[in-house]
Amino acid sequence: MAAARGRVTGNPAFVVGPVRRETFGAFVEHLGRCVYTGIYEPGHPTADDAGWRRDVLDLVRELGVGLVRYPGGNFVSGYRWEDGIGPKEDRPARLDLAWHSTETNQVGLDDFMDWCAKAGVEPMLAVNLGTRGVQEALDIVEYCNHPGGTALSDLRRKNSSDEPYGVRFWCLGNEMDGEWQIGHKPAAEYARLAATTARAMRMADDGLRLVVCGSSNSGMATFGEWERQVLSEAYEVVDFVSAHHYFENAGVLEDHLAAGVVMDRFVRDIVAHIDHVKSVRKSSKAVNISFDEWNVWHMNSPRTPLPSGDDWPEAPELLEDLYTVADAVVVGDLLITLLNHTDRVHAACLAQLVNVIAPIMTRPGGAAWKQTIFHPFALTSAHARGTVLRLAVVSPSFASPRHGEIPALSAAATHDPASGEVTVFAVNRSTADPLHLDVDLGGFDGLQLTEALSFTNDDPLWHASEQDSTSVLPRTLEGAALDGGRLAAELAPVSWSVFRLARTAGMTKGERRA
Template sequence: MHTARVVIDPAFRIGEADRRLFGSFVEHMGRCVYGGIFEPGHPTADPLGLRQDVLELTRELGVSVVRYPGGNFVSGYRWEDGTGPVGDRPRRLDLAWKTIETNAFGLDEFMVWARAAGVEPMLAVNLGTRGVQEALDLLEYANHPGGTSLSDRRRKHGAEQPYDVKLWCLGNELDGPWQVGHKTADEYGRLAAETARAMKLIDPSVSLIACGSSNRGMATFAAWEATVLEHTYEHVDYISAHTYYDPSDGDRASILASAVDMDAFIDEVVATADHVGAKLRNRKRLKISFDEWNVWYQSRLQHDLDRRGWVEAPALIEDGYTAADAVVVGDLLITLLRHADRVGVACQAQLVNVIAPIRTDTGGRAWRQSIFHPFALTARHARGTVLRTEPVTPSHDTKRYGPVPSLSTVAVHDDETGALSVFAVNRGETPLSVEFDLRAFPGLTTTEHLTLDGPPRRLDTAGRITVELAGASWNLIRSS
């Protein structure tokens, strides 16, 4: 058995564990909406068609913010189509996922769902096929109290009070050639800046997110961020980041070390943003909205798209997740917490059915996938101040990332209750004996060790505790 050591001290502060780090994503893609959160006629559905079993699991998952309606879908979406009497709504071709969009579910239904789920809404505007005016119309409809054509239309549709949405994405992945309305960095940057300026004239309280690169592997990565931010830096609050990790090639050692890549991605986006800020003599420090991330067996997507024609809400990338996938998800959450000073929003994509922690049968049950559990436990216990940990740990080799640390950790200290939560992943296959030095927390009296595959275990808390971490495992060491 290998050994490692971690010193935890309340002085090693990174920042607060923002609740927005535990976001999710609902896109009009596959069965995420239709047959996922919305299914009129389902045994648990309310009069609006919202599945109560999915709502219950969403609350259990601990989701804080939900991004809507896309994703690639938003780059061809007309938001007005999803408002007003359902019988009058048009059916449209969705070019992003090659489906027919019925528009039976739209903005007003989503806002009712968000309130029921207890989540903050995060809306995206279409800067692919549309522009400044359409974004302003949507903001006026959503946030203006009344007395104008669009705000009174919302009231006529049943929402007397404004939705007061604070988080807005200025488009989605417009660096990607696959995106409807794909643009160069200069084209997008100028449009995003114009849209941001105008939106803040309507509602200065909104927080705006500029599109960063679709992933770190894009040929234009970093150059895209630099150019976009030179246009938008003074007008936006976040730059987005997206990443998915695909286990399809069977390289288990590399997929278990995926958080190494996410960590580097965050550092590089931060460095690029800070460079632009320095260049512009702007003292504001932008944060990252990591609003798409997950494990995704992405190589299966094209087969799913090619095997059928234009249909409504087909099953699409409904991946089944393994225990190893859950370990990766837990480690990605550790990485997001380790950057709590610069990552202010994060959304696991997606919530239901589509590469999701929650799955459903049409007309039937809803259930939790393996990746549900590390997310739910982290969201529940990562409350308070995030503390930097620098494990003394062995390393092991991976094909994709070279030598990587076997142990990944972060700690969160709840200043109100005094509780300390240490999240730890053993990325290697060899069991790891870890000594946690907790002497800087003399008031701790009890400790339990939680894993994904067994009941909690009680531990001695006399200053130093030793915990055995199984190979390829996610762990929570909870002290109070």
Template sequence: MPRTHLVLDSAFTVGPVRRRLFGGFVEHLGRHVYDGIHEPAHESADEHGFRKDVIELVKELGVTTIRYPGGNFVSGYKWEDGVGPVEQRPRRLDLAWHSTETNEVGLHEFQQWLDSVGSELMLAVNLGTRGAAEAIELLEYANIPGGTARSEERKANGREEPFGITMWCLGNEMDGPWQLGHKNAEDYGKLAAMTAKAMRQIQPDLELVACGSSGASMPTFGEWERTVLEHAYEDVDYISAHAYYEEDQDLTSFLASGANMDHFIKTVTTAADHVQAHKGSDKRIDISFDEWNVWSITKWEAQQKTFTLDEWPVAPRLLEDVYTVADAVVLGGLLISLLRHADRVASASIAQLVNVIGPIMTEPGGEAWRQTTFFPFSVTSRLAHGTSLNVVASGDTIDGGKHGTVPVVDSAATVEDGHAAVFLVNRHQSESTTVTIDLSGLDVDGDVHAEGIWDDDLHAVNDLSNTSRVGLRTNESVRREGDTITIELPPVSWTALSIG
């Protein structure tokens, strides 16, 4: 049986766990907004048309900050289409996802939904087909108290008080050839810097996110970040990171995805720190990991088709991945990577929330349910508070496929006010692993409770035919004797320990 030993000590820390680490992402894509969060005809709909059963699940999930309205969608979006009387709003072609956007839900409605779920808005501006002028008009509309054309327009549209949005994304995946308004790094860096400067002339204390690469597989990855920040370093606060992982018939590599995310984060921070050194700046740029998840991209690419001129459906079923136990274990491992880099990852958004590669699924006129990936996210958001610890780990290793040799057990831990949480993934596909945890460096008393995700069928799912096939399980093997915890982790499992 493989073995792993962990040492936790309050003297060895990574950094504070910022609550934005547990953010989400809502894009006008497929059935995410319409027939997802918003379905006025549903029996659970509130006065604004939002499904209350979905609201309760989002609250349970524990998302803190939600990026909106895209995504690829934002690069063709006119924010003005989503304000004013709903019956007067135009229907538009959504070129990103080849759909029709009805604009029934816009900024005002989405903020009402955010108020219901208790999350903060991270708003993206269109730097694809639009630019700085439209961005500052949106900022004026959203945040100026009154007395100007756009702020008075907001009041006339029913919102007296400003939205008070502090975090803004300067476009989306502008390095991607698929993106409307795709730009090279030089052009985007100049536009981002100009837009940021203009926005700060209205509100200097904004938190602004520049677009990093849309993925580590991009040929310009690393160099894109460096070039963009050479232009915009002093004008922005964060650089974005996007990463998706899939099994694609290679479970060994899939289970080691966290090692790739670690490398991704180190590469981006190295590029940012290079620019900091080159400029001699006292300012540090951190990461907004504002798109991350498990996603069967290969299947999606194979399913894409050529549309005819008259095929522009409203809220088609797109990207509705059904997640397995293995997917949930890997997602829990990605959360471990984010916690391990809490000093540099200031914000992160699971992409996305409902129906579209989301931890929550709905059926029109029917029920809403938790996918397997719901559980590691909700538990980690609930338990991970305070300070992320630098876990000293020793033990057996295993083949991580294309990611090389990796530890059998991946781990992260947090501590706050006499309470600790430890998060564990056993990557071994056939053997349980014994883990011992030395708590002598922590002032944490009390009992330990362990719960997680594992199953004899790694490809078991929750779907419409059985919405509760997979759920959290209690690990009864956990024991605490003095300052030592011992637990046996099942093969291919994610486990969270709550101590104190």
């Protein structure tokens, strides 16, 4: 039986918006082994003089991360940033109520800024609006961003850096709608605190980009009403509403592979809530989305339980999910969704970066390796450039028991006007049927197919390990061809693929093979 056909049309005249480096963000929280024995391990064979694992730094650079959110997450709602500055021997150990652990504060604000510079990433800092408030937010902004001549800016100069850090992105708390959050507040109370804090922070530094807490997930009973109340108070003083959503394989693979559709609906709902407030306020200001927590997270899988009682360990093994090929396909599909909403999603953070539901894993004192989800993220970050095209996609569908009829084909494409390069990203969500991909790029002249890669495996539940992280990798997709401005390829079931096309001067139209 012939493969079903999926058709895509892209033209340089139809654009969603720019490719944003902030879309390829990640998240470092003081949770489990993300920081300690993750990015930081003094005494490790690869550690630099500051204690940073250089093997992990190399992988972070290869991953192509552009932005990193820190220090939480739930952790931030009980955090005192002053604990993590100054001489390490003088830093206090504290109870971390969010993850029932002991926080040594051997890594703190100045250390993280040093790590960001070495990793080549931009920081996104979160302020504690759970147990703290306006004054503490002003203090950390002064410490980070004021040049000097004040108590806190001079303290930074004494501790670490003569030059200000110039942090642009700031989150006004974390998941404050959630009853699990330390200092949880109802919408009206949080809205007033966030708006007051935002106004004060802007008085200290008018170049900040501020993220107000949206709903913790789309399943919250207050989703939508929370956004309405918070934005009604804070709309004119913030730039972004946060979005958080995690996806898991709960046993039905077809449901898991519908994650891109679920994310798409979630983004559209948030946009509707934002724009409703904009309309009611008769505002000319645009507020957009910071999707600063997203990933696959198998919340119901067996794993090390959260410590309890009198057990307050340092950096315990928590949330160390092992990711399958199918999970990687889902992550690639979620990146496609984020790109296709680049007009309204202006930042996004894969949660998290190392060990904790992460693309990078480490063994204390030993190796670092890539999980399956590393590959679609790294390749999308490396090759998405210029603008995101507004595609017309026609696709066969398959049945998801939970989500109904789902398009089998998911696609995004980017075009770099400067170089002429076009990159197409495609996912076949079907668990059973191959898909013939037909992409009409007739609006672009002189393209040559230079690379076609696909990530798939006969066993979609294969996962990488320390012993074997390389037997399933993105591989050349045989038979992919460009002929007369049309790209054709056969996509295996449960697969993620990328096609790179370059503009070659003087080329004539004809068949071009990868």
